[in-house]
Every structure is written in structure tokens, then in C-alpha cells.
Amino acid sequence: MDVHLAPYVRENQERKGIIAVLHDVTEVRRLEKMRTDFVANVSHELKTPITSVKGFAETLLDGAMHDEAICREFLSIIYRESERLHRLISELLYLSRIEQHHIPLKLEQMNMTEAVLNIANTIQKEAKKKNLTLNLPEQTNDIWLEGEKDRIHQIVLNLLSNAIAYTPEGGKICVELWEENDQVKLSISDTGIGIPASELPRIFERFYRVEKARSRRSGGTGLGLAIVKHLTESHNGKIEVKSEEGKGTTFIVALPKTHETNDKTSLS
Numbered sequence: 655m656d657v658h659l660a661p662y663v664r665e666n667q668e669r670k671g672i673i674a675v676l677h678d679v680t681e682v683r684r685l686e687k688m689r690t691d692f693v694a695n696v697s698h699e700l701k702t703p704i705t706s707v708k709g710f711a712e713t714l715l716d717g718a719m720h721d722e723a724i725c726r727e728f729l730s731i732i733y734r735e736s737e738r739l740h741r742l743i744s745e746l747l748y749l750s751r752i753e754q755h756h757i758p759l760k761l762e763q764m765n766m767t768e769a770v771l772n773i774a775n776t777i778q779k780e781a782k783k784k785n786l787t788l789n790l791p792e793q794t795n796d797i798w799l800e801g802e803k804d805r806i807h808q809i810v811l812n813l814l815s816n817a818i819a820y821t822p823e824g825g826k827i828c829v830e831l832w833e834e835n836d837q838v839k840l841s842i843s844d845t846g847i848g849i850p851a852s853e854l855p856r857i858f859e860r861f862y863r864v865e866k867a868r869s870r871r872s873g874g875t876g877l878g879l880a881i882v883k884h885l886t887e888s889h890n891g892k893i894e895v896k897s898e899e900g901k902g903t904t905f906i907v908a909l910p911k912t913h914e915t916n917d918k919t920s921l922s
């Protein structure tokens with residue numbers, strides 16, 4: 655609360671009292687804190703890979719280059735860290751682009767079943783590497799919705815990639831798609847490491863990760879779910895998550911099948 659005090663003086667200079675103006679700045683402070691936290695987080699996330707790249711490059715230049723095995727090892731670390739940096743910057747730019755509220759959605763009728771199966775196909779290789787079983791919707795059960803293709807693809811891709819990243823070898827991932835009233839629902843569940851109940855409310859925040867080290871190892875930036883939430887809400891949809899530590903996680907996305915025509919410009 656900001657408080658401003660001023661004396662209340664009559665025309666004849668007689669003091670009659672004090673005027674107090676109370677200004678509730680809770681929201682302003684909250685937004686300011688969010689902004690400074692965000693800048694601090696971005697700086698930290700950028701600094702970590704850059705420090706690593708610089709350190710390994712310096713060591714190579716200082717002589718480690720003459721040992722071929724060390725040279726290879728250091729160069730692969732430099733490559734991996736540069737990749738992470740690239741992904742981080744691309745995701746930050748993407749998030750900032752989709753947050754620009756004046757950009758209308760490019761809505762079109764899309765076959766959601768086909769989209770899910772295509773995306774699953776592109777990451778099948780990752781699932782195979784970990785010997786994961788992928789249960790997918792029936793190809794013959796076409797489910798359509800009105801949405802912006804790229805954004806809907808990104809939602810499915812981020813959730814599926816997380817399911818693969820956070821499920822140990824030999825686990826199972828199940829993708830279901832169904833219609834309910836005027837909504838299309840997508841559920842992605844895994845038999846992975848799960849998320850502790852105390853962390854669940856924060857996982858959609860930018861850069862929030864249950865275990866930073868594990869997320870880093872799997873190439874995570876901590877922005878994937880913030881992007882998913884934003885994209886879902888830009889379609890007037892909702893996302894919910896249920897999880898049990900050590901057992902697995904389920905994300906359910908509910909998207910409206912259609913949008914009112916006059917909604918189209920206000921969405922996003």
C-alpha cells in the first residue's frame with residue numbers, strides 16, 4: 655500500500671487536518687516482481703551454457719586440443735551446450751511472439767487424430783531409444799476441431815516430448831482423444847517419475863522445473879509447459895494435470911471444437 659499525506663489547509667491558511675491518499679499497489683508490485691524474476695531467470699539460464707562453452711573452448715586453446723580424445727569430448731560438450739542455448743533462445747522468442755495479444759489466430763478445420771499420429775511418428779525414434787510403449791488413438795476415428803494448426807501441433811509435441819523425457823526405460827505412454835459436449839479432449843499419460851503434489855501448482859510457470867539437473871540432462875529449458883498453457887488458453891481451452899510421484903503423470907487438454915466468428919480477432 656502506498657500512502658501519500660498532505661496537510662488540508664483552508665484559504666485563510668488555517669490547518670483543518672490531513673488528507674491521506676491510500677493507493678493499493680499490490681498488483682503493480684506483483685507484476686514488477688514477475689518482470690524482474692523473469693529477467694533474472696533468463697540471464698541465469700543464458701549464462702550457464704555460455705560459461706560452459708567459454709570454459710571448454712579456453713581449455714582446448716590452452717593445450718588440451720593436442721589430446722584427440724579430450725578434444726572430442728570437449729567439442730561435444732560445446733556442441734550440446736550451444737544446442738541448448740539455441741533452443742532456449744528460440745523458445746523465448748516463440749513465447750514472446752504468442753504473447754502478443756493483437757495477433758489473431760489463424761483458425762482452420764483440422765483433423766486432430768491425424769495431427770496426433772503425425773507428431774507421434776516424428777518422435778517415435780526417441781521413444782524406441784528408451785524402449786517405451788506408445789499407445790495411440792485409432793487412425794480411423796477422425797476427430798476434427800477448429801484451431802491454428804502450428805499452435806495445436808506445438809501443444810501435442812511439447813506434452814509428448816515431456817512424457818518421453820520423464821518416463822524411465824521400458825515405461826508406457828498412452829495418448830487418447832475424444833469428443834465431449836462441444837470440446838475435443840486430449841489426454842497424454844505416462845508411467846514416469848511423476849510430479850510431487852507440492853510442485854504441481856507451479857509447473858506451468860516459466861523456467862520452473864522440479865529437478866533442474868534432470869531437466870537439463872534431457873535437454874529441457876523449463877519453457878515447454880508455459881508455452882503449452884499459453885497456446886491452450888489462446889484457443890479458449892483449458893489444461894489440467896494429475897500426477898503421482900513415482901507412478902506417472904496425466905495431462906488433459908480441453909479445446910473448443912469451434913470458435914464464434916467474432917472471437918477470431920480477439921483470440922490469442
Ligand code: ADP
Nearest residue numbers: 816817820863864869874875876877878879903
Ligand atoms: P522442461 O523443459 O524442463 O521439460 P517444461 O516446462 O516442459 O520444462 O516442464 C516443467 C517441469 O515439469 C519439468 O522440468 C519437469 O520437472 C515437470 N514435468 C513436465 N512434464 C512431466 C512429466 N510428463 N512427468 C514428470 N514431470 C514432468
